[in-house]
Amino acid sequence: MQEFAFELALCARLEEPERVVGRQLGAAVHGRRVADVCLVEPGPEFEDRAAITAETIPPLAIESAVGPGTARSVTDAFDCHPDRARAIAERAVELGYFERERAGSSTAVRATVRYPDDWFDSLVGIENKPDLDRPGDLRDQLRIDASLGVFDEVILATETYVTGAHLNRLPDAVGVWRFDPETGEREVVREPEPLDTDGPGIELLDREPGRAEVRPVTADEKRRQRRRIAERAYGKGWRTYEPPDCERCVPGDAEPVAFADAGLPWCAWGDEIVRPVADCGPTCPGYEPVDGDADTDEDGEPPVADSDAVRARRSAWEPDPAGVDRRQAGLDRFL
Numbered sequence: 001m002q003e004f005a006f007e008l009a010l011c012a013r014l015e016e017p018e019r020v021v022g023r024q025l026g027a028a029v030h031g032r033r034v035a036d037v038c039l040v041e042p043g044p045e046f047e048d049r050a051a052i053t054a055e056t057i058p059p060l061a062i063e064s065a066v067g068p069g070t071a072r073s074v075t076d077a078f079d080c081h082p083d084r085a086r087a088i089a090e091r092a093v094e095l096g097y098f099e100r101e102r103a104g105s106s107t108a109v110r111a112t113v114r115y116p117d118d119w120f121d122s123l124v125g126i127e128n129k130p131d132l133d134r135p136g137d138l139r140d141q142l143r144i145d146a147s148l149g150v151f152d153e154v155i156l157a158t159e160t161y162v163t164g165a166h167l168n169r170l171p172d173a174v175g176v177w178r179f180d181p182e183t184g185e186r187e188v189v190r191e192p193e194p195l196d197t198d199g200p201g202i203e204l205l206d207r208e209p210g211r212a213e214v215r216p217v218t219a220d221e222k223r224r225q226r227r228r229i230a231e232r233a234y235g236k237g238w239r240t241y242e243p244p245d246c247e248r249c250v251p252g253d254a255e256p257v258a259f260a261d262a263g264l265p266w267c268a269w270g271d272e273i274v275r276p277v278a279d280c281g282p283t284c285p286g287y288e289p290v291d292g293d294a295d296t297d298e299d300g301e302p303p304v305a306d307s308d309a310v311r312a313r314r315s316a317w318e319p320d321p322a323g324v325d326r327r328q329a330g331l332d333r334f335l
């Protein structure tokens with residue numbers, strides 16, 4: 001099975017009503033590491049975060065000097081180019097995290113609410129490598145995660161039978177799961193060790209024979225990166241594909257049956273999860289264009305699987321939050 005299909009099946013298996021799952025998220029502080037899957041376990045302020053917006057709040061808006069107190073000039077409150085600061089502030093206003101206030105001839109912004117830092121409790125990073133006999137950069141990837149410590153736990157998920165030799169090549173802190181995407185069964189081969197997310201870390205940036213480039217990472221940088229990962233996972237989720245316009249894509253036929261409500265891009269012709277952007281289209285021998293006369297909605301468009309509705313039903317993500325009570329947020333300034 002291709003890594004994409006393995007990854008989607010694993011996301012479907014791990015998604016739960018009390019959790020948020022994201023995939024393909026930047027996990028580096030200074031480097032380029034991208035985590036395959038991240039599990040975000042809610043913390044005590046999860047509902048406060050969910051009430052703000054269903055989307056990712058721009059990290060630079062959260063990290064700016066704009067708070068729920070006195071309105072601040074955008075250009076003064078952001079540590080970036082003024083044009084960028086204005087674009088980010090505009091997006092934060094659209095999302096309801098900032099509100100505008102006139103300040104003489106210029107515009108100032110104020111946060112509508114205190115950002116709830118404790119909205120997530122833990123982050124679990126998962127690296128997928130269905131075939132351990134073709135490990136690629138696996139060892140370095142897991143070393144980066146283990147020594148950096150932006151995740152509370154790091155896990156390798158594979159379809160391969162895991163031997164002692166495989167385990168010996170991995171950092172001790174990395175847990176190992178054996179996952180069968182065709183049955184949804186998951187075996188814990190080795191439990192992960194908790195990583196030190198509160199202290200500083202070391203990030204491996206590059207490696208060549210006989211030479212490794214590393215960079216220290218402070219506790220503050222890690223805290224910021226953890227919040228960025230959690231925000232991105234919350235806004236992005238894991239269903240980042242567009243369903244193909246093919247009659248034979250039938251998410252409800254997905255196997256095992258437990259995945260039938262997960263909104264997977266399941267091809268009933270090939271009996272497998274497909275990658276629509278690469279596998280689907282008129283050149284596929286099984287392609288059957290969606291019939292414009294049948295099963296259309298009131299605008300005559302083919303019905304599109306509502307992945308937001310599926311995500312809302314199967315996870316802790318809130319697609320349509322009530323928004324922040326601005327009057328209350330305004331009063332908070334005086335408390």
Ligand code: SF4
Pocket residue numbers: 244246247248249266267268269270274279280281284285286287288
């Ligand atoms: S285009 Fe081909 S691979 Fe894609 S859903 Fe249709 S039959 Fe399956």
